[in-house]
Amino acid sequence: MTILGIETSCDETAAAVLEIDQDGKCVILSNVVHSQIDEHTPFGGVVPEIAARAHIQLLDGIVDQAMKTANVKYSDLSAVAATAGPGLIGGVIVGLMTAKSIAMAIDKPLIAVNHLEGHALTARMTDQVEFPFLLLLVSGGHTQYLLVKALGEYERLGTTIDDAIGEAFDKTAKLLGLPYPGGPAVEKAAKLGDPTVYKLPRPLLDRPGLDMSFAGLKTAVRTAALKEEPVSEQTVNNLCASFQEAVADVVGKRSARAFEMFKERYPDTPPKMVIAGGVAANEAIRIRLNEVAAEHSAELIAPPHKLCTDNAAMIAWAGAERLRQLVAEDPSILEQNGKGDDMNEAPRPRWPLDKLSESVVGFGRKGAKV
Numbered sequence: 001m002t003i004l005g006i007e008t009s010c011d012e013t014a015a016a017v018l019e020i021d022q023d024g025k026c027v028i029l030s031n032v033v034h035s036q037i038d039e040h041t042p043f044g045g046v047v048p049e050i051a052a053r054a055h056i057q058l059l060d061g062i063v064d065q066a067m068k069t070a071n072v073k074y075s076d077l078s079a080v081a082a083t084a085g086p087g088l089i090g091g092v093i094v095g096l097m098t099a100k101s102i103a104m105a106i107d108k109p110l111i112a113v114n115h116l117e118g119h120a121l122t123a124r125m126t127d128q129v130e131f132p133f134l135l136l137l138v139s140g141g142h143t144q145y146l147l148v149k150a151l152g153e154y155e156r157l158g159t160t161i162d163d164a165i166g167e168a169f170d171k172t173a174k175l176l177g178l179p180y181p182g183g184p185a186v187e188k189a190a191k192l193g194d195p196t197v198y199k200l201p202r203p204l205l206d207r208p209g210l211d212m213s214f215a216g217l218k219t220a221v222r223t224a225a226l227k228e229e230p231v232s233e234q235t236v237n238n239l240c241a242s243f244q245e246a247v248a249d250v251v252g253k254r255s256a257r258a259f260e261m262f263k264e265r266y267p268d269t270p271p272k273m274v275i276a277g278g279v280a281a282n283e284a285i286r287i288r289l290n291e292v293a294a295e296h297s298a299e300l301i302a303p304p305h306k307l308c309t310d311n312a313a314m315i316a317w318a319g320a321e322r323l324r325q326l327v328a329e330d331p332s333i334l335e336q337n338g339k340g341d342d343m344n345e346a347p348r349p350r351w352p353l354d355k356l357s358e359s360v361v362g363f364g365r366k367g368a369k370v
Contacts (some may be wrong), residue, residue, distance in 0.1 A: 001020050001078035001079070001323060002077050003020070003316040003323070004077050004081070005113075006059070006063065006080070006082040008083060009087025009091055009092055010310060011039075011091075012036065013033075013036070014062065016028065018313060020324065021076075026320070032060055033312070034062055041179070046140075048091075049195075052094060055095065056094055059094060059098055078109075080109070080319075081320070082098070082100045082110070082111075083114075083118070083315055083347065083353040084347055086114075086141075089287055092348070094364075109323065110343065114216065114351055114353055116137065116142065116353040117318050117356065118147075119135070119277060119308075120135050120137070120154065122314045122317065123245060123276075126303050127271065128272060131150045132149045133148050133274055134274065135275075138278075140166030141157075142164055143212060143214075144353075147261075147265070156353065157261060157353040160211070161213050162213050165247060166183055166277070168247070169182045173185045175218075175221065175225065176225060176240065178236070178294040183279060183300065184217075186243065187240075188367050189236055189237045190237070190240040190241040192241075193238040193242070194241055195241040195242050197237075200217055200243060201217055202250050202253075205249075205250065210257060210258055212251075244284050248289075248308065252291070252292050255273065255293075258292070264299075271297070271317050274298040275297060275301070275302050277308060278308065278310075280302055315366065
């Protein structure tokens with residue numbers, strides 16, 4: 001089957017075409033991503049209205065580029081998959097409505113995909129990871145530990161109770177006068193700093209479970225910076241190093257607990273954790289996670305960076321996984337057009353992955369109609 005995927009949940013406008021054979025092996029024929037960093041840099045963060053307008057202006061061209069790069073005709077497509085949430089509602093509307101239009105025009109199924117499910121399943125596309133496995137999703141909008149039991153079956157084990165890790169990096173960069181996006185800027189400065197200079201808190205580590213908190217850590221950086229005014233470049237470097245070390249400590253210790261929980265649930269299954277999201281590119285965090293995985297005889301799987309951040313290939317793959325499952329049950333699905341109930345699917349800003357099975361979104365999901 002050949003799937004067109006569309007992703008517009010935040011500040012990347014993306015389209016991709018995937019080809020999947022009968023054995024489930026995937027070839028990415030195209031994966032076009034336009035980052036809106038330049039549009040949002042003057043504001044130090046993503047502006048939803050600007051993002052939505054950019055998606056409107058860019059998406060048709062991005063889809064056309066993806067189809068031409070893949071050398072695929074619309075009539076060759078088996079289905080169209082698009083992010084239906086969670087995300088910035090303006091962008092989600094643009095992508096989902098575009099996908100609906102294409103699906104209706106070519107009389108092929110529409111698959112509305114949960115953006116987080118796209119991240120959760122990426123390692124199955126790149127590394128053929130078998131269920132069950134742990135997922136650590138670390139991005140600007142989400143920080144979660146999830147147990148991925150099977151396709152469509154996800155259990156949230158822990159989350160941040162305030163700022164996501166990526167958000168904390170961006171806000172720390174902004175208060176220290178570093179450029180946007182903050183994650184790479186903080187990491188670059190941290191390499192020039194001493195992480196032992198400032199004793200920053202490690203929130204919630206004295207509590208059981210896998211929940212995390214980063215707002216207090218960010219505030220501690222601000223307090224330390226105010227005490228040092230005027231802040232020198234080396235002070236900024238030391239604060240970034242101390243901040244990053246604290247984040248790595250929190251993620252490392254919570255990941256150790258996650259491996260223990262996995263072993264308790266699945267004593268006969270070798271533990272493995274997939275890390276996804278933009279923060280997965282942070283070298284210090286990856287090093288810490290590799291150390292923790294080695295200590296617990298576990299495997300850490302990190303898809304290529306371009307597939308960890310928001311992209312449409314992961315959306316197409318999630319759609320393909322769902323469609324393959326349903327074709328196995330009813331081969332006639334590929335002959336159905338895209339004008340059914342799915343065309344009534346509503347975009348949503350919030351859509352917890354662990355509540356996925358309670359919604360009717362895309363083919364094959366059971367529950368009350370939204």
